[in-house]
Each structure stands twice: as C-alpha cells, then as structure tokens.
Amino acid sequence: MGFLKVVPLEEALKVIDSFGLKPQIEEIPLEEALGRVLAEDVKAPIDVPPFDxxxxxxxxxxxxxxxxxxxxxxxxxxxxxxxxxxxxxxxxxxxxxxxxxxxxxxxxxxxxxxxxxxxxxxxxxxxxxxxxxxxxxxxxKAGSDIVKGKEVLKASKKLTFKDTALLSALGFEKVKVFKKPKVAVISTGNEIILPGDELGVGKIYDINGRAITDAIRELGAEAYFLGIAKDDEASLKEKIFEGLKYDMVILSGGASAGVRDLTSSIIEAHGEVFIHGIAIQPGKPTIIGQIQGKPVFGLPGYPTSCLTNFTLLVAPLLRKLLGLKGEHRKVQKKLAFKVFSVKGRRQFLPVKIEGEEAVPILKGSGAVTSFVDADGFIEVPETVEILEEGEEVEVFLF
Amino acid sequence: MGFLKVVPLEEALKVIDSFGLKPQIEEIPLEEALGRVLAEDVKAPIDVPPFDxxxxxxxxxxxxxxxxxxxxxxxxxxxxxxxxxxxxxxxxxxxxxxxxxxxxxxxxxxxxxxxxxxxxxxxxxxxxxxxxxxxxxxxxKAGSDIVKGKEVLKASKKLTFKDTALLSALGFEKVKVFKKPKVAVISTGNEIILPGDELGVGKIYDINGRAITDAIRELGAEAYFLGIAKDDEASLKEKIFEGLKYDMVILSGGASAGVRDLTSSIIEAHGEVFIHGIAIQPGKPTIIGQIQGKPVFGLPGYPTSCLTNFTLLVAPLLRKLLGLKGEHRKVQKKLAFKVFSVKGRRQFLPVKIEGEEAVPILKGSGAVTSFVDADGFIEVPETVEILEEGEEVEVFLF
CATH class of the missing domain: 2.170.190.11 (Molybdopterin biosynthesis moea protein, domain 3.)
Incomplete structure (x- = not known):
C-alpha cells in the first residue's frame, strides 16, 4: 500500500468525473427557493402588467x-x-x-x-x-414592463430575493431547482474529540469535521457530520457505512499513516480504491474510492491541507451537482513577498488576501491559525522554484 | 389624515429608535452557528495544541x-x-x-x-x-498555535465555516449569538393575488411580499409572509393582528391612497401612528406606528419604492437587532450620466451597478424591471438639481 499509486491531480479529477454523478432537478415551492440554484431558463408566461x-x-x-x-x-x-x-x-x-x-x-x-x-x-x-x-x-401598457415569452432568468442562477420576487410577479408558485447533494462528513483519529468532551492528555478537539461540514453548507449543499471514528476497523467501518446513506462520504485525517491504510483497506474490502495519493503538496495522503456506487474521499488531517484538498477535489464536484457554473472561485492578486518552492514538487500554498495582495502563510498546515488566516491558496507548479514579490498570482478561494 | 404630518427621514429614524428594541442573545449548539452573528468576544479557553x-x-x-x-x-x-x-x-x-x-x-x-x-x-x-x-x-509546543486567553473572535462577527471550525478546535459546544428578529410581512390591495391563483382581469401577482420576506431572510432574520390583505377593515385588521405574534409587522402597497388611510386608522384604533408620510421621494406614503408595543410599518406599493423604504427604515433596525455593525451596506461609484432632480425634493434614485459606475434607472418605480435591475439607490438632497456625469456617488445597496 502506501504511496505506490501517487498520481497527478488531473488524473484524480478524471476519476471523480468518471463517477458519473449528475445534477438532479426537483420542483419546490417558490417560498423555499431563496438561495437555491435555478435548473431551467425561465420565460415570462404572462405580460406584466397583464392589462393597461x-x-x-x-x-x-x-x-x-x-x-x-x-x-x-x-x-x-x-x-x-x-x-x-x-x-x-x-x-x-x-x-x-x-x-x-x-x-x-x-x-x-x-x-x-x-x-x-x-x-x-x-x-x-x-x-x-x-x-x-x-x-x-x-x-x-400591458406587457410594457415584461412582455410574455421574454427570457427573464437563466438556468444556474443562484436565486436572490430579487429573483424570487420576479418569479412571484410572473405568477410562479413552484420553481425547478437543482437538488442539494447530501454529504456525510467523518473525522478520524484516536486523538480527536468533540467539543463538549473532556480534554484528556494527548487529545485535541475536532476542527476538520466542523470545517468541512460548514464549508459544504456555505456552498449550498447539505452536510451531515457523523462525528469521530476511532483508529480501528470496526469504528471506521461503522461510520463509513452510516455515511453511505448519503450521496457521498468525506473522511478527514487521522494524522498518522496507519489510519489512512485502514481507511483504504476498508474501502477496498467493500468497494474500490482508485486513488491512493496525489502528487501535490499538500495532498499526498488523499484517498479516492467508492463503495456501493457512492464516492468516498479520504482527506489529509492537517486543517489547511484538508481544506485545500476539499477545495481542489470535492468542491468542484459539489458545484457541478448544485448546478453552479465554474469549478472554482478565483481572484487575481499580487504576491506580497518572494517565496521559494522545491523544483519537481507541485505545491499549493495557503495565502491570506489583504487588499490587492496575496500574503503567503508559512506557519505550516498543522496550525489552526494557518487555517483561520488563509483565504485560499495559490499553485506553484513543479517547474517553478521561485515566485517573485509582486508577481501576478491566481488565488483559489476556499 | 393624508400627509398632514410629513416629516424628514431623520425624524422617522428617531421614532424607530424610540421603540427601544434591543438585540437579544441566545445560546445555540455550535453545529447550528454557521451564518449567525456572535454576541460576545471569544477568548481561547485552552492552549492549542493543548500539549507538546x-x-x-x-x-x-x-x-x-x-x-x-x-x-x-x-x-x-x-x-x-x-x-x-x-x-x-x-x-x-x-x-x-x-x-x-x-x-x-x-x-x-x-x-x-x-x-x-x-x-x-x-x-x-x-x-x-x-x-x-x-x-x-x-x-x-503547547499554546504555540493559540495561547490560552487570547481573543480569537469579536462580537458582531457573522460566523463563517472558518469561525465555527475555530470554535470547534477550542472546544466550544455552544455559542452565544444574537437572536434572529421575527418579522411578519403582509401585502395589501384588492388587485394583488398570490402565485398559483388565477390571473383575473385587473389583478396582478404579488411582488413586494416575496421581495421583503426574502430580503429579510438574506439579511439573516426570520420572515413570515402572511399573504394578502384586501382593501377592507376586517381583512387588514385580521392580518395585522396575526402579524403581532411576531416582533414587528411590515405591510406594503396597496397602490391607492384609500388602503393607506385604512391601515393608518386601524393602527390608530389599536395603537399609535407616529409617522404618516416622510419627506422623501419615494416614501411619502410610508406609515410608522405601533400596536401592543410592536412596530408596524406601512411601505409604499410600488416595488422599487417599497424596497428603498425598507432599506432606509427597516433594514437598519434589523441589522441592529441582528448585532451587525453599520446601518447600511454602501459602496462608492461614479455616476454614469447626468441626472436632473427637483429643487426642494429629497430624492432616492434607484441605480444599477456596472463595474465602477452607478447607472440611474429612470423607468419609474412601478415597473418590475426597475426593481429587478436596481442594485441600490443614491440620494439627491433637496438643494441639488443636477448630478453631473462622473460625479462620485454613494450607493446604498439593497
């Protein structure tokens, strides 16, 4: 096992694409449509006003x-x-x-x-x-405001209060939107405990479970935090199978390599492991598999690494299922200071955005404060050793 | 009745302030805290990590x-x-x-x-x-990431996934947030029908009810749309009293002066009308009163006018109750073209934001398309007759 099958990021994305998950559509009452993503182009079914x-x-x-x-x-x-x-x-x-x-x-x-x-x-x-x-x-005049048949909203629009009001003015009682994918989130590791539990020696409070759960909710999907699996087969298996009730399962670290191998072998025993390590930093310890047709992601344990890999791998899938356009949210910034990388290593470096600058965070991905400070990350390709101060960089936003 | 007591906007805001509504605090589980507004400064109760x-x-x-x-x-x-x-x-x-x-x-x-x-x-x-x-x-080292006692979050912070994750890492099972004010929303007018109803002659579908309800939800408060009151005392009174179960009541439209007078007289019969008309355009037909200690707002019927007055009068109160800092969300833009106003009239002009420009919308506040296009509005004071193209303007965002 280990990292025998470390693959490029692009191959991991192809694997995720090959799962063949498609956006689903549902019809909901207009009064519940705020913040949902429209699944079809909308034309005015009536003139507004309908009379002179x-x-x-x-x-x-x-x-x-x-x-x-x-x-x-x-x-x-x-x-x-x-x-x-x-x-x-x-x-x-x-x-x-x-x-x-x-x-x-x-x-x-x-x-x-x-x-x-x-x-x-x-x-x-x-x-x-x-x-x-x-x-x-x-x-x-009838139809002088909005003429019957005019296209007023496009599919993939995330509905604001102005959109729902417009749909109301056009008489729509229901609206077709993309279904929210349902994601199970599991934290792993004997050292991880939940807030409210007593902080014994050697224990730390969960951060990834809460972070991934709420990041998914901010995206507009549904997330269910199933709590913490211990570093043993029974506990991990139980949580993973509980997660299979949802559309996909996301596990995060286990700081140690042992948990990773355990996760991998459970997936292999009941499904298939496609990716066991990605050739990016951070992200080597990332697992992608499936059980019963449901994608199972194993993300790194360090919070910034976990969130970076979530943003690179899972968020684009969720955005696609939610019907949102564009795989990533990105902004152009200038690098605040020179950074060095290792040639031959494809690195994703966390940055904080300050005005027009992207300020690299060099505190290490194990620190909670790195996670809290980071607004996103920049890519440093294999071929690049130095990024100069003031260089134009593309920031992938968390 | 009528507009005998038309007052400046500032007086209307003082009246709203005099209602003495204060932000309320509640303690909720961390897992429900995403998007809520923190009600107290938070200090780290433990070292992170808690051990070497x-x-x-x-x-x-x-x-x-x-x-x-x-x-x-x-x-x-x-x-x-x-x-x-x-x-x-x-x-x-x-x-x-x-x-x-x-x-x-x-x-x-x-x-x-x-x-x-x-x-x-x-x-x-x-x-x-x-x-x-x-x-x-x-x-x-223990405490090298976050040292015990350090202030990590400030009151009035709207909690993102990074904040909830940080609170989890610090072991918080519960968190003190500001309560969401609960607002009842009523549309009025014999010509107004709900989506799903058949569009008879002379009828139009509700827009303000949906707009105000969902605008309140976007702000982070709770809104309950009680439907449509007809232009008669029994129907209006029934809806207003149903609304008194909540923290405040917002009525919008009827287009005609008769409904306004009816609303005003119902409030007067059971409570007090403080404001019956504000010296701004749009906004003259705005009513502010109270029944059983609950604020009751009567907003104009035209959608853009309704939303402008909601933004000027109600949104600041809701933001205060939600614990959010700043009365308004504003941006600086340049006026896209010259506009003329009437001297002696304080006007709030709807604008669409296009890049760095604020483009005035001159289609009239009765049009649904004005409402849909408008991102906010600019103020043209009484003393100003002309705003020049390229002039710096402050846009109040809806």
Missing amino acids: RATVDGYALLSKDTWKASESEPVRLEIVGQINAGDVPTIELKEGQAVGISTGAPLPKGADAVAMLEEVDVEGDELIVYKPYYPQAGVM | RATVDGYALLSKDTWKASESEPVRLEIVGQINAGDVPTIELKEGQAVGISTGAPLPKGADAVAMLEEVDVEGDELIVYKPYYPQAGVM
Whole structure:
C-alpha cells in the first residue's frame, strides 16, 4: 500500500468525473427557493402588467377628447363611474366621457389616457380638463414592463430575493431547482474529540469535521457530520457505512499513516480504491474510492491541507451537482513577498488576501491559525522554484 | 389624515429608535452557528495544541543526546516504546533513550525533539541518528498555535465555516449569538393575488411580499409572509393582528391612497401612528406606528419604492437587532450620466451597478424591471438639481 499509486491531480479529477454523478432537478415551492440554484431558463408566461394599468390616481378618458383643452378653454367630460385597483371594469368609455380611476386599476375599454387628480377639477358629475393628454399618458401598457415569452432568468442562477420576487410577479408558485447533494462528513483519529468532551492528555478537539461540514453548507449543499471514528476497523467501518446513506462520504485525517491504510483497506474490502495519493503538496495522503456506487474521499488531517484538498477535489464536484457554473472561485492578486518552492514538487500554498495582495502563510498546515488566516491558496507548479514579490498570482478561494 | 404630518427621514429614524428594541442573545449548539452573528468576544479557553505535539512521524528524543551526531559518527539511542496519536504517554524519557512517535502524538516527559522517520535507521531496538536536532525540532509546543486567553473572535462577527471550525478546535459546544428578529410581512390591495391563483382581469401577482420576506431572510432574520390583505377593515385588521405574534409587522402597497388611510386608522384604533408620510421621494406614503408595543410599518406599493423604504427604515433596525455593525451596506461609484432632480425634493434614485459606475434607472418605480435591475439607490438632497456625469456617488445597496 502506501504511496505506490501517487498520481497527478488531473488524473484524480478524471476519476471523480468518471463517477458519473449528475445534477438532479426537483420542483419546490417558490417560498423555499431563496438561495437555491435555478435548473431551467425561465420565460415570462404572462405580460406584466397583464392589462393597461393606471399609474396615477385620476380620471381615465379618451385622449382625443382633450386635444383642444387649455387653461382658458377647458374641456368638460361626463364622469360615468369609478374604477378601483382590483376592480373588473364593466364600463366602455364613449366620446365625452371620463371615469374615476385609482393607481393600479385597469383602464376601461375606450380609454387611452389618465388625467392626474391634481390637474383637473370636478363640478357635480362633470370633469374639467385644462390641458391635452397624449395617448398612454398616466398608463402602463400591458406587457410594457415584461412582455410574455421574454427570457427573464437563466438556468444556474443562484436565486436572490430579487429573483424570487420576479418569479412571484410572473405568477410562479413552484420553481425547478437543482437538488442539494447530501454529504456525510467523518473525522478520524484516536486523538480527536468533540467539543463538549473532556480534554484528556494527548487529545485535541475536532476542527476538520466542523470545517468541512460548514464549508459544504456555505456552498449550498447539505452536510451531515457523523462525528469521530476511532483508529480501528470496526469504528471506521461503522461510520463509513452510516455515511453511505448519503450521496457521498468525506473522511478527514487521522494524522498518522496507519489510519489512512485502514481507511483504504476498508474501502477496498467493500468497494474500490482508485486513488491512493496525489502528487501535490499538500495532498499526498488523499484517498479516492467508492463503495456501493457512492464516492468516498479520504482527506489529509492537517486543517489547511484538508481544506485545500476539499477545495481542489470535492468542491468542484459539489458545484457541478448544485448546478453552479465554474469549478472554482478565483481572484487575481499580487504576491506580497518572494517565496521559494522545491523544483519537481507541485505545491499549493495557503495565502491570506489583504487588499490587492496575496500574503503567503508559512506557519505550516498543522496550525489552526494557518487555517483561520488563509483565504485560499495559490499553485506553484513543479517547474517553478521561485515566485517573485509582486508577481501576478491566481488565488483559489476556499 | 393624508400627509398632514410629513416629516424628514431623520425624524422617522428617531421614532424607530424610540421603540427601544434591543438585540437579544441566545445560546445555540455550535453545529447550528454557521451564518449567525456572535454576541460576545471569544477568548481561547485552552492552549492549542493543548500539549507538546509531534509534527512528524519518527522518534522522540532528548536533543542534547544528538548534538555530536554526524553521518560519519552517528549516535545510537535505545528505543523504549511507541506513542501513537491519542495515546496517554506513561514513559519518561532518560538520556540515551528514544521512543517511536506518530504525528499528532504527545511528547513524553524528558523528550524535546522528534527525529523524522526518513532521517534515521533502526537496528533491533537501537535508533541510529546521523545529525544533531535542535530543541523543538519536529515539535509543536503547547499554546504555540493559540495561547490560552487570547481573543480569537469579536462580537458582531457573522460566523463563517472558518469561525465555527475555530470554535470547534477550542472546544466550544455552544455559542452565544444574537437572536434572529421575527418579522411578519403582509401585502395589501384588492388587485394583488398570490402565485398559483388565477390571473383575473385587473389583478396582478404579488411582488413586494416575496421581495421583503426574502430580503429579510438574506439579511439573516426570520420572515413570515402572511399573504394578502384586501382593501377592507376586517381583512387588514385580521392580518395585522396575526402579524403581532411576531416582533414587528411590515405591510406594503396597496397602490391607492384609500388602503393607506385604512391601515393608518386601524393602527390608530389599536395603537399609535407616529409617522404618516416622510419627506422623501419615494416614501411619502410610508406609515410608522405601533400596536401592543410592536412596530408596524406601512411601505409604499410600488416595488422599487417599497424596497428603498425598507432599506432606509427597516433594514437598519434589523441589522441592529441582528448585532451587525453599520446601518447600511454602501459602496462608492461614479455616476454614469447626468441626472436632473427637483429643487426642494429629497430624492432616492434607484441605480444599477456596472463595474465602477452607478447607472440611474429612470423607468419609474412601478415597473418590475426597475426593481429587478436596481442594485441600490443614491440620494439627491433637496438643494441639488443636477448630478453631473462622473460625479462620485454613494450607493446604498439593497
């Protein structure tokens, strides 16, 4: 066993791709759609507004009746009723007639303009109009806001409150979104205990379980932290099989090589191990396998290493299943100071982002503070020994 | 009634402040803390790591035993056992002794360095050391990562996965966060129907209810959309009183002045109306009152106006209750083109952000597309008639 089969990162990604997991679609109520990812392009099924609508409080009329109106020679029209917002207008307006109308109400047949309340006078059932109104004055035409059939949202859009509001305005009660993949998360190691447990000699509190679980939730998928497996076959096997109820299983370190071998042999006994070590630093001790058709990932134990490999290997898969575009979130920054690497070693170096600079974190991936400070990492290829201060670098964000 | 008591925005904000709502604190399990806002500064209750910890697989030893070691004259030490991660070491190492140790395991008493597995040889129970080790080589000292008592997180921090992971590493099972305020949201108007309802003549689908509900959720508070109240006293009163089960009530629209007066008179009958109109555009038809000590907001019906007033009046209150710092989220941009305003009118103009530019939206606040396009708004004070192209503007983000 060991690292006999160390492979390039690209081969590991091909293996993950070969699992053939595809985004799934479900239909959910619009009221639960905030933050979900749209699974289809959306076209407007109706005109907005659906009818010619008054945009002011006033009087609906025939514009041509007003064309000769002026301050000195106002026009008088017969008021034949009142239409409020929500009313179904039954009136058909004829020449010389006007009807009271409130903002948002539908224009009656015949009418093509609305005179504002503040611009007219009323005497008994007569409306006095002092100026000409052009056709559509005070009116929002049916479909002038959004025309029926227009594409309003694209698939893969993560729905914000503006999107759900737009879908509501278009009458969508339900919406098709990508299903959230469900991920089981397991921490391993005899030295790892859960918060709340007593801190005995030689023990440390779990960090990776919480980090991976909540990182998955931030991505928009569902994560279930199953707790800690001890460094023995029974405990590991039990947790892994509990994890197979979900869409995939992620284990993290075991600081020691022994746990890794144990994990690997359990996967091999019940499924298949495809990758046992990747030729990147950090990431050598990464395992990729499957049991019962479910991907099983074994990530390194050191928190920064764990998160780097999660970002390189698992996050792109989750983004794909969630229907999100782009494998990684990346930003361009300038390197804050010169760093040295080892030729022939492909390294992913944690960095903190400060303004336009990427500041390398050299504290070591075992430190919790490295993990806390790091916003992402940069790649230093095999062929590169020195990255210069001020050099343009691409930061993969956690 | 009407707009007799139109007041400046600042007075409306003072009224809201005078309600005296204070952020509330609750203790929740760490596993539910992602995205919540921390209610207290957090100090490390333990050293991390809590003990001197091996950072490599190898042999723990006394560094001074190795100071004369070289390739040509290696030092031989007696191997007296093995300590794995999670073990409680019972050995006390004496001069001339070494003990096998795995990454993450605690150093035994006496030992002060770890020789890497790859750098030594073993013959029987003898360890052969070819180079000197300085004290602390291969060791992470207790408290060297995070020292007990150090402040690690500040109150008002919105917890990311890195924060929850850090809290886990420090052994926190529970965490004190600010309670989420609970907000009831009601749409009003005879013309408004819910998605799923049949679109009859003169009806339009709700947009504000969904928009305000999901905007509140994006902020991190809890929102409950109670549906639509008709333009009659019984229906409005029923919905408002249903809303009083929550911490505050937000009504939006009806488009017509009648609904506004009805809302106002219901609040007055059962509580108090403090503000009936604010001297800003849009926002004149905004009502602020209280019933049974609960704030009741009546926002304008036009979607962009509704959201602008929500952002100016309600969002700062929610941010305060959520424990978030800063009343508004703002960015500096340059105006994309010249805009004219009316002197003596304080205007909030919706804008779309495109790169470094704020592009004014002049389509009218009744349009759904204005609402969809707008990322926020800029203020045009009473004294200003013209904002020049390229002028620096502050955009309040929705």
